[in-house]
Amino acid sequence: MRNDSRRPDTLCVHAGSRPDPVTGGLNTPISTSSAHRFPWKNLPEAGYPRYHTLPSQLAPADKLAALEGADVALVTASGLSAIAVTLLAVLGHGDHAVVQRDIYGGTHHLLTAEFPRLGIEFDFADFASEASLRAALRPNTRLIYAETPSNPLLGVVDLAMIAAVGKEIGAVTVCDNTFATPILQKSLALGLDISVHSGTKYLAGHSDLNCGAIAARAAFGERLKEALVNYGPTLNAYDAFLLERGMKTLGLRMERISENAMAVAKWLSRHEQVTKVNYPGLSDHPGHAVAARQMTAFGGMLSFEIAGSEAEARTAVDRLTMIAEAVSLGGVETLICFPRLTSHAKMTAEERHAAGIGDTLLRLSVGIEDKDDIIADLDQALKGS
Ligand SMILES: Cc1ncc(COP(=O)(O)O)c(C=O)c1O
DSSP states (O other): OOOOOSOHHHHHHHTTOOOOTTTOOSSOOOOOOSOOOSSGGGSSSOOOGGGSOSHHHHHHHHHHHHHHTOSEEEEESSHHHHHHHHHHHHOOTTOEEEEESSOOHHHHHHHHHHTGGGTOEEEEEOTTSHHHHHHHOOTTEEEEEEESSOTTTOOOOOHHHHHHHHHHHTOEEEEEOTTTHHHHOOTTTTTOSEEEEETTTTTTOSSOOOOEEEEEOHHHHHHHHHHHHHHOOBOOHHHHHHHHHHHTTHHHHHHHHHHHHHHHHHHHHTOTTEEEEEOTTSTTSTTHHHHHHHOSSOOSEEEEEESSOHHHHHHHHHHOSSSEEOSOOOSSSOEEEOTTTTTTTTSOHHHHHHHTOOTTEEEEEOOSSOHHHHHHHHHHHHHTO
16 A cells, blocks of 8 residues: 555645646646547646546545555545445446445445346445344355445444455455545555545535545556446546645544534533434444544534424424534535435335434534534524424
8 A cells, every 4th residue: 555654634735736837836737628639648647537637636536545545546526426436346247245234325225226237236234243244244245335434323333344354255345434534544554445435525525516536455446447437427627626625624624523523422412402412432332442443533423313203303403593404514514414304315214214213313514613603503403492
């Protein structure tokens, strides 16, 4: 794996960036051409955009590779396309995947809606228990797919355990690292093969674009790039530029966001109207010890349940004045949503209940505002409950 000894905050600012050779500008230029003079091998760095060749695509990809300690990284048009390309690059007809049960609803739907037609088999399993993961393995298991912390229950999975099981059976191990980001958790250093991201969230960080990213060990680089080029969801030059710009402050944002989320989680856990708080930073969270071992801080996502009915939870959310009820997460502003109605709306009620996603569960994406203002808004909203 690549080893750039500079610290993460320095990598965020400098790694991968390609100052403009024409003007001397420090920022990576947005090159908009889809047509390039042939043979483009002789040009400094350019080529057909779908081939992931533009400076503004390569800069955030290389920044991510440096942060993840990966050999290769690619940026894609969305988080889900990063996941789809990764799965389709590895899995073929007759292969089997074991997938963590409590994952992002879109990933769950991608598997259940598309993969049976392709003849790709999969089983969901509880990854909090090694025995349950092992029980789901089959002779044709080619891939193990984890997401930690998970959306929306903040389940924590021991990545070193997943990596060890994968190595033992010769399966490729993948982690959705969206919630943690490489600032807080380095999946590849923990032994995983591939790390995928919804770059829409913390990497870009300002709720203004859709993008994804894949970081991997060298052995998977060519296959992933080939699948990206063949399926075609590369990121356009403009959004790639925005992604790189956002990543320059990733370290600072994750530090502030993690501090804020810890304060909010502690405050919520003492609130009489709140029956449950899911945040890996709390010592009573079942995954706290593992999270403390494999993460440098606990991130900005938490979820909680309010006492009372769904209607009462709805009324409390309607009372919020600063915190917006909105889909998506990972931006500078604090957002709240009912996972049942948003990220996990496509699951059946049975699937949701099996995954532990209740009707009054609220997911909070804590932003970089002053924590006292976040708590004050929650306080006035819950007071009326
Ligand atoms: C953990 C996780 N992975 C993947 C995705 C999909 O990302 P995108 O919406 O950028 O396609 C999301 C979106 O919410 C997510 O939360």
